[in-house]
Amino acid sequence: MPTRLLLLACTLAALVGAVPGVAQQAKTGRASLVVTTQVTIGGTKLILSRKRFFLFTGNRGANAELEKRVVAHAGEFRSRDCFYCTQGVSKEYLDWLRAADCETPYCREVSDADLKIPEFAAAYKLALVQYKGKPDIARRWITPFITAPIRDGFYQQKKQLQTTILGDAKPLGAVMTDATSYKATFIDIPITKPNDKGLEAFFLTNAVPIEFQGKAYTWVCPVNLKVGNTQFQLPTKDGDKSCKLIIQELPKCSAGGCTK
Amino acid sequence: MSVRLFVRLLPVVLGAGVLLVPWLERSAAQTKGFSHTEQHHKAKDCAFCHKMPTSNWPTARGYPDVAQFPGHASCFGCHKTSAVFTGGKPTFCLGCHSDIAPGRAPFKKFPVAGRAREFNIAFPHRTHQDLLARLLRRGDVAPGHFVNAAWRPADEKNAVRNSCAVCHSDTKAVPVVKTPPIKDGLDKVSDAASGVAAASPAAGFFKADPEGHATCFTCHYSGIKAPSTDCKGCHAATPAFKPTEAIARYSVRFDHAREQHKTDCMSCHVRIAQSDDSRALKDPDVPLLACVSCHGKPFNSSDRKNKDYWQSALNNEIIGRQKDKAMVCAYCHSDDVGRYDIPASHIALKK
Numbered sequence: 001m002p003t004r005l006l007l008l009a010c011t012l013a014a015l016v017g018a019v020p021g022v023a024q025q026a027k028t029g030r031a032s033l034v035v036t037t038q039v040t041i042g043g044t045k046l047i048l049s050r051k052r053f054f055l056f057t058g059n060r061g062a063n064a065e066l067e068k069r070v071v072a073h074a075g076e077f078r079s080r081d082c083f084y085c086t087q088g089v090s091k092e093y094l095d096w097l098r099a100a101d102c103e104t105p106y107c108r109e110v111s112d113a114d115l116k117i118p119e120f121a122a123a124y125k126l127a128l129v130q131y132k133g134k135p136d137i138a139r140r141w142i143t144p145f146i147t148a149p150i151r152d153g154f155y156q157q158k159k160q161l162q163t164t165i166l167g168d169a170k171p172l173g174a175v176m177t178d179a180t181s182y183k184a185t186f187i188d189i190p191i192t193k194p195n196d197k198g199l200e201a202f203f204l205t206n207a208v209p210i211e212f213q214g215k216a217y218t219w220v221c222p223v224n225l226k227v228g229n230t231q232f233q234l235p236t237k238d239g240d241k242s243c244k245l246i247i248q249e250l251p252k253c254s255a256g257g258c259t260k
Numbered sequence: 261m262s263v264r265l266f267v268r269l270l271p272v273v274l275g276a277g278v279l280l281v282p283w284l285e286r287s288a289a290q291t292k293g294f295s296h297t298e299q300h301h302k303a304k305d306c307a308f309c310h311k312m313p314t315s316n317w318p319t320a321r322g323y324p325d326v327a328q329f330p331g332h333a334s335c336f337g338c339h340k341t342s343a344v345f346t347g348g349k350p351t352f353c354l355g356c357h358s359d360i361a362p363g364r365a366p367f368k369k370f371p372v373a374g375r376a377r378e379f380n381i382a383f384p385h386r387t388h389q390d391l392l393a394r395l396l397r398r399g400d401v402a403p404g405h406f407v408n409a410a411w412r413p414a415d416e417k418n419a420v421r422n423s424c425a426v427c428h429s430d431t432k433a434v435p436v437v438k439t440p441p442i443k444d445g446l447d448k449v450s451d452a453a454s455g456v457a458a459a460s461p462a463a464g465f466f467k468a469d470p471e472g473h474a475t476c477f478t479c480h481y482s483g484i485k486a487p488s489t490d491c492k493g494c495h496a497a498t499p500a501f502k503p504t505e506a507i508a509r510y511s512v513r514f515d516h517a518r519e520q521h522k523t524d525c526m527s528c529h530v531r532i533a534q535s536d537d538s539r540a541l542k543d544p545d546v547p548l549l550a551c552v553s554c555h556g557k558p559f560n561s562s563d564r565k566n567k568d569y570w571q572s573a574l575n576n577e578i579i580g581r582q583k584d585k586a587m588v589c590a591y592c593h594s595d596d597v598g599r600y601d602i603p604a605s606h607i608a609l610k611k
Contacts, residue, residue: 032549050389050526106479130324137323144483152484155390173534176389178526185530187547228608229549 027198029227031189035175035204036233038182041247044213049101049179051210054171055186059201060222060242066169067220067244070205073165074218074246077209078258083154085253092117093150094253104155110142119146158208165207172202191227199224204232211250218246294355296378297497300338306491309334313488320370324481324488325473328370329356376500383494384536389526424525427470430517434461439596440508443542446601450586464517466507510544511551511592520554527553548574551592552609574609578602 033055037048056063078086080103084094096117100108105120115124123145127138130145143151175184194200202223209216219234221243238245251258295301313324320327335352344352350360357365470476477488486493515521528550532538538545555573573591580587581602589598 032547034549052390132318134318134322141323141478141481143479144481148483159390174386175530175534176526179524180527181524183527185549187530187534187549188543 027194027227028191030187031191031200031225031227032229033186033189033202033204033223033225034229034231035177035184035186036182036231037177037184039234039236041217041236044215046212046217048177048182048210048212051177051184051206052208053175053177053184053204053206054166055173055175055189055223056169056203056205057172058203060203062201063169063203066165066167066203066205069165069167070207070218070220071244071246073161074209074216074248076161077211077216077248077250078157079211079214079216079250080154081253082251082258083157084150085258087150087153089150090118093119096120103158104152105143105146105150106152110139112139115139119150123147162208189225191225194226198226200226209246209248214250214252216246216248216250218244218248220244295500297499302497307489310491321472321474323474323477325477329367376502378497378500379495380498380539381494382496382537382539385532385538386534386536389533424467424529427475428467428525430464431466431468432463434463435466436506437461437509437512438504438506439594440510440544442597442600444603446603448599449581449601450588450599461512461515462517465515467516510597511546512594512597513592548605548609555591574606578607 035053037046037051037053039046056066060067080097081094084097096114097103097105097107102108110120114120120142123142124138126145127142128135131137131141172189173186175186177184189202191198191200202225204219204221204223206217206219209218221232221235221241223230223232235241235243235245249260251260309330310326311330312326314320314326314328317324317327339352344350346352353360353365356367358368359366473488476494480486480493481488526533528546530550531541531543531547532545535541552574577587577589577591581589586599588595589602592598
């Protein structure tokens with residue numbers, strides 16, 4: 001009889017011990033995060049199409065150095081208008097970029113009418129020689145003949161700033177918002193060390209300021225994720241959801257220079 | 261004595277060597293054919309043989325491209341001319357020429373249709389998202405060689421907002437569809453096909469991969485990396501392979517042309533957008549999360565005839581499987597896929 005009781009006690013102890021183990025196992029797995037970027041700030045409804053966001057593992061403390069760099073370098077961002085303005089591009093070229101919210105001439109096809117724009121006209125002339133007088137190829141494959149600074153200089157500048165800001169921080173994911181719902185969807189996020197509520201700390205930021213209607217926006221947000229999907233809307237105020245939100249007025253292009 | 265013997269044998273050995281060397285070269289050329297992966301070929305830079313563009317591009321392609329075999333200097337800079345004959349026939353030459361006769365030696369069409377390919381392309385989608393936005397594809401240039409897959413040219417009106425449509429347009433012909441490997445150790449719930457076949461796709465159902473260099477060269481002809489002269493910038497040598505025309509689909513019922521599906525590609529294709537090499541993807545490019553943003557809302561009482569059925573598809577199928585283990589999930593899948601165990605990803609998203 002004591003033996004039976006001992007066996008029963010051992011079995012119960014094993015079961016009790018196993019329960020937390022099962023619960024712990026159930027909390028690990030894969031998570032997804034859908035970031036909604038369609039927010040209104042100061043009366044401006046932000047339309048953030050094709051903007052990049054980064055997700056890092058760890059809480060705010062673990063990403064303190066990254067956060068410092070994001071904040072410190074936010075002021076170095078040069079707007080599209082400002083960049084091209086200081087490159088001395090024609091008004092027509094800048095207008096062409098603005099027309100479809102383009103950052104570079106890779107943005108859309110150059111039409112026949114666009115060939116009147118001085119920068120495209122010069123490139124087209126060179127392209128015609130290279131492409132043996134084939135006007136259609138010369139027009140469509142025109143970008144190689146646009147001078148490098150005004151072709152991919154703005155992209156390179158942003159990429160350089162991004163490299164500086166990220167430093168040695170390796171993002172778990174880098175996702176762009178889509179062009180219809182303006183959401184950024186992170187998937188396959190490993191939840192390996194959840195707390196007792198099943199949550200694990202991550203760190204979300206766009207790192208490089210996002211330009212929209214004359215202002216630049218930078219978010220730095222701690223986010224807690226669990227197995228399954230989490231929806232997260234960007235905050236509209238600094239301090240909301242423990243996020244840092246930096247809003248900067250961007251310089252305007254005027255007389256070949258940039259002014260605040 | 262040994263010196264005399266050596267002197268006598270020396271001409272014999274040298275003579276045999278002279279005869280043997282060309283025979284070896286010829287033997288390799290004939291039995292294996294030309295291979296880029298042969299070690300001597302692999303050691304050369306692409307430009308050692310290939311000129312970019314070749315002089316025939318205006319007529320062969322319509323855009324600057326490698327549209328012809330390399331010249332004789334590329335072959336005979338290394339191979340002896342005597343190596344071209346086997347049994348009196350110039351078989352070596354038939355790698356490039358369709359016929360060898362005095363006074364004429366027409367080239368085969370380059371690239372040779374049906375010949376095994378030796379290169380894959382690596383396209384980093386992640387990098388390209390930053391640059392592209394609204395470029396439209398043009399379909400009036402001849403296809404080139406390396407990228408063979410073809411879904412269909414896009415509805416160009418709707419492609420305007422999608423950078424993906426620069427390369428991925430609607431298909432004109434319905435491609436052959438195959439079932440990708442079923443992962444996660446899932447088992448079939450029934451062995452026999454239940455008759456739930458693939459949907460009958462119409463034009464616009466699938467999307468195309470870019471064909472040839474035309475799309476790439478629009479931006480990469482020169483200037484930015486990788487330029488058109490840097491083949492290795494995009495292509496990697498592989499063992500010879502015959503590309504399949506079949507495309508792999510888990511959900512053969514998703515119609516890209518359907519009005520409700522005309523959205524930004526990035527809304528659903530989220531996994532590939534984070535990828536540097538689509539071939540390295542271990543899971544479907546479109547995660548189920550993208551589907552349930554519209555499908556799978558909790559209308560469990562809907563039946564198949566109900567207009568709201570599509571919203572409850574995921575739930576209904578899972579519940580149906582729970583009731584009847586042999587039920588085939590048919591809303592999204594053909595029976596090749598729909599008769600497998602329901603994966604954890606689906607169950608996790610059931611409302």
